Each structure stands twice: as C-alpha cells, then as structure tokens.
Amino acid sequence: MKVYFIGAGPGAPDLITVRGARLLAQADLILYAGSLVPEAVLEHARPQTPRYDTARLHLAEQRELYARARREGLTVARVHSGDPAIYGATAEQMQLLRELDIPYEVVPGVSSFTACAATLGAELTRPHVTQTVILTRASGRASPVPEAENLASLAAHRASLCVFLGGHQLEQNVAALLTHYPPDTPAALVQRASQPEERRHVATLGTLLDGLKLSEWTLTTLLLVSPALGSVEELETFSRLYDPAYAHRFRRAEKGGEA
Ligand SMILES: C[S@@+](CC[C@H](N)C(=O)[O-])C[C@H]1O[C@@H](n2cnc3c(N)ncnc32)[C@H](O)[C@@H]1O
Structure with a gap:
C-alpha cells in the first residue's frame, strides 16, 4: 500500500x-x-x-x-x-x-508557471537581463506570506517574478511591484494555462490593469512580470551556448573562436 x-x-x-x-x-x-x-x-x-x-x-x-x-x-x-x-x-x-x-x-508535475511561460512563448531567464525566477504568492488567510518576503521587497531584484494565488488582489500586487520595476517592464496575466478556457493578457506592468475587468481574472490566474518577456529585438541578449565561436566540453569552437 x-x-x-x-x-x-x-x-x-x-x-x-x-x-x-x-x-x-x-x-x-x-x-x-x-x-x-x-x-x-x-x-x-x-x-x-x-x-x-x-x-x-x-x-x-x-x-x-x-x-x-x-x-x-x-x-x-x-x-x-x-x-x-x-x-x-x-x-x-x-x-x-x-x-x-x-x-x-x-x-513531480509541470508547474503552472512553466505552462504560462510556454503559452507566452517566453524564456524567463535571459543573459544580462535576469537569471533568476522568483515564485511567490499573495498572502492568504490559510497561508500568510512572511513579512520578510513582502512583494515590494522581492520586486527590488527586478528578476522574473510569478505571483500565484493573487487574482483577488491584482491592484495591490501591481502597486507593490511598481515600487521597483519600471512601469514599462513587460507583464502578463495568464488564466487556466493549457486548458480550453485559457486566456492571456500581455502588456507592461504600468498598463496591465488598464480597462481590464478585474472580476474576470480572480481564479486560476498567474501574474508574471519580467524584463525577460521583452521581444528578442528589444533585448538582443542571447546566451553564448550556441554561438559557433563558443567552445565547451561537447563542441569545438569554429575556426577563430575560443579554444
Ligand atoms: C494552490 S496553487 C497551486 C500551484 C501548483 N502547485 C503549481 O505548481 O502550479 C494555485 C494557483 O496556481 C496558479 N495556477 C494553477 N494552475 C494554473 C493554470 N493552469 N494557469 C494559470 N495559473 C494557474 C494560480 O495562481 C492559482 O491560483
């Protein structure tokens, strides 16, 4: 058994x-x-x-x-x-x-935050932009978040950040995030990722809630904010892993590259 x-x-x-x-x-x-x-x-x-x-x-x-x-x-x-x-x-x-x-x-299972990144077609870690993903949640009656982890303090890292269980307090969460992320930081709400009812709303943090019917985004919604969600053209920051000039254990560099 x-x-x-x-x-x-x-x-x-x-x-x-x-x-x-x-x-x-x-x-x-x-x-x-x-x-x-x-x-x-x-x-x-x-x-x-x-x-x-x-x-x-x-x-x-x-x-x-x-x-x-x-x-x-x-x-x-x-x-x-x-x-x-x-x-x-x-x-x-x-x-x-x-x-x-x-x-x-x-x-183990596929967490919703990776399913949300997948439906956004995004990588949450980008060289020279951010290499850290913070997973946090809105404080709940059953599970309070320790004060040392309040959202504004986590925002200070300006990393990729996912807020679980926060659909009922989106305004509060966005305000806390804006204490450190610039308003033009890409942000998204994803609801029921991977399910037939999936919905996505992509904007900047400063405009994320503009015109949004908040009551429609309370359940099974993840809030993502990340400078890495910006378009490739905007960021132009790639890992060197697949650079022809970059050598590692399993691949030689092309002529003229590093040894
Ligand atoms: C109790 S938590 C469970 C999280 C789960 N263990 C995980 O790894 O995704 C529930 C919260 O996860 C997020 N969530 C779960 N499934 C989701 C989905 N399909 N799309 C978007 N967010 C989801 C929402 O923030 C929801 O309020």
Missing part, C-alpha cells in the same frame, strides 16, 4: 507526466484538488475508481480515507495541480502519512 502525490500539471490532460498517468491508471482510490484539477486529467484513471474532491474534506476526513486505504491495502493517487512542491499544502499530509506509518512517494 502506498500514497502517490502526483503533480497533475496545469490542466491539459496530456501535460501530466507519463509516470503520473500510469500511477493514476493503477490507483484504487483518488483524492484530488477539485478546484484546480480538471476532470479531464482524471480520465487517466479507471472510470470505476472511487474519487474524492479534497476541497470538500478537512484533514481529519482525509486522514480517515488514508487509514481506510491502509486497512484495505489500497494504492492511493493524491492528485495536486501543477507540481506538488509548490502551494499544495502537501507538507501536512506527508506528516499525517508518517504518523500513520503509510509510505508515500512524490511524482
């Missing part, structure tokens, strides 16, 4: 990993975060496998399901959106499983 924490990916059923899909197909019991994991992803499972939306269950109820699975020797798929390591409230479940002496394993 084992519990598999499976990263479902951003929502497209073919963006779960091969391992995640295989384990989902083998599971005897499924617990999933219904507010974020679309039904389509669960189609990897056998149709008759019992499944529980954890949005409706508190931890004690989940504990009871895990204890039952242990008694009955069931394999459990615990499905989280994106990657389970980020904003999944998985730590308390893992603690619970340790208390119940239930073995568990984590299967």
Whole structure:
C-alpha cells in the first residue's frame, strides 16, 4: 500500500507526466484538488475508481480515507495541480502519512508557471537581463506570506517574478511591484494555462490593469512580470551556448573562436 502525490500539471490532460498517468491508471482510490484539477486529467484513471474532491474534506476526513486505504491495502493517487512542491499544502499530509506509518512517494508535475511561460512563448531567464525566477504568492488567510518576503521587497531584484494565488488582489500586487520595476517592464496575466478556457493578457506592468475587468481574472490566474518577456529585438541578449565561436566540453569552437 502506498500514497502517490502526483503533480497533475496545469490542466491539459496530456501535460501530466507519463509516470503520473500510469500511477493514476493503477490507483484504487483518488483524492484530488477539485478546484484546480480538471476532470479531464482524471480520465487517466479507471472510470470505476472511487474519487474524492479534497476541497470538500478537512484533514481529519482525509486522514480517515488514508487509514481506510491502509486497512484495505489500497494504492492511493493524491492528485495536486501543477507540481506538488509548490502551494499544495502537501507538507501536512506527508506528516499525517508518517504518523500513520503509510509510505508515500512524490511524482513531480509541470508547474503552472512553466505552462504560462510556454503559452507566452517566453524564456524567463535571459543573459544580462535576469537569471533568476522568483515564485511567490499573495498572502492568504490559510497561508500568510512572511513579512520578510513582502512583494515590494522581492520586486527590488527586478528578476522574473510569478505571483500565484493573487487574482483577488491584482491592484495591490501591481502597486507593490511598481515600487521597483519600471512601469514599462513587460507583464502578463495568464488564466487556466493549457486548458480550453485559457486566456492571456500581455502588456507592461504600468498598463496591465488598464480597462481590464478585474472580476474576470480572480481564479486560476498567474501574474508574471519580467524584463525577460521583452521581444528578442528589444533585448538582443542571447546566451553564448550556441554561438559557433563558443567552445565547451561537447563542441569545438569554429575556426577563430575560443579554444
Ligand atoms: C494552490 S496553487 C497551486 C500551484 C501548483 N502547485 C503549481 O505548481 O502550479 C494555485 C494557483 O496556481 C496558479 N495556477 C494553477 N494552475 C494554473 C493554470 N493552469 N494557469 C494559470 N495559473 C494557474 C494560480 O495562481 C492559482 O491560483
């Protein structure tokens, strides 16, 4: 008997990993975060496998399901959106499983921030622009963000920055970011990346919210701001990795290049 924490990916059923899909197909019991994991992803499972939306269950109820699975020797798929390591409230479940002496394993997933970068057709790290990606979230009642990590202080790095779970306070977030990012920094909102309802809104940080109906962007939305989102022509900053004159362990430089 084992519990598999499976990263479902951003929502497209073919963006779960091969391992995640295989384990989902083998599971005897499924617990999933219904507010974020679309039904389509669960189609990897056998149709008759019992499944529980954890949005409706508190931890004690989940504990009871895990204890039952242990008694009955069931394999459990615990499905989280994106990657389970980020904003999944998985730590308390893992603690619970340790208390119940239930073995568990984590299967990583495609996080929504990489799915958002993909749909924007962007690389979040660009030489001489930024080589850092900051993942943060809006403070929530259930999970406050430590004061030392307030958004304005993170903005001071002017790195690529993604705000999760912040759709309900976009104005506050943009104002905090503008304390350090210049208003012409490229920014985007992506909602339900990879899903049929996906929406993108690309602008500069200073104009991002102009004319936007904020109430339409509250759920399953990621805010990205990054000088790296600028167009190639604007930035003209490339890595030297594929430069013909650049040599490394696996490739010689062309004549006239460095040794
Ligand atoms: C509880 S967090 C889970 C994050 C998840 N573990 C991950 O790695 O993407 C939920 C937040 O992730 C972001 N999110 C999740 N799926 C998304 C998607 N398909 N498109 C855009 N943002 C998404 C939103 O900011 C949403 O409020």
